[in-house]
Amino acid sequence: MNLHNADCKTWQDVLIEKGFDSSTATSLIGFISWNKGEEFAKLGKEITEVLYGFEGTVFSKDVVSTDYNDKGLLFFDTNIPDETANKIFETIMSYEQKNVYNSLQ
Numbered sequence: 001m002n003l004h005n006a007d008c009k010t011w012q013d014v015l016i017e018k019g020f021d022s023s024t025a026t027s028l029i030g031f032i033s034w035n036k037g038e039e040f041a042k043l044g045k046e047i048t049e050v051l052y053g054f055e056g057t058v059f060s061k062d063v064v065s066t067d068y069n070d071k072g073l074l075f076f077d078t079n080i081p082d083e084t085a086n087k088i089f090e091t092i093m094s095y096e097q098k099n100v101y102n103s104l105q
Helices: 011-017 022-026 043-051 084-105
Strands: 026-033 059-065 070-076
Touching: 011 022, 011 026, 011 084, 022 026, 026 043, 026 084, 043 070, 059 084, 070 084
Parallel strands: none
Antiparallel strands: 026 070, 059 070
16 A cells, blocks of 8 residues: 555655756765854754664765755755755755745745
């Protein structure tokens, strides 16, 4: 039985839909983001939550979204280029703004 809800997409699904190859998209473990200029008080706790249950090598990428004034950390199970990580972050921030936050209004 397929329990997948068509309205419930993973970030990997979103990235593939936006043109990233599947191996790059599926290497994303998770991410943390915050507004530039703001201090992230519980960053260690957030990192632990993102990586909870993951076993294996983790590559962390510092990223910045120039379009949405956000900073973040992306976690991957393979080492990807910094430029690709920034493109992924821009894609995630754009999707959140246009598809997640707008649907809540």
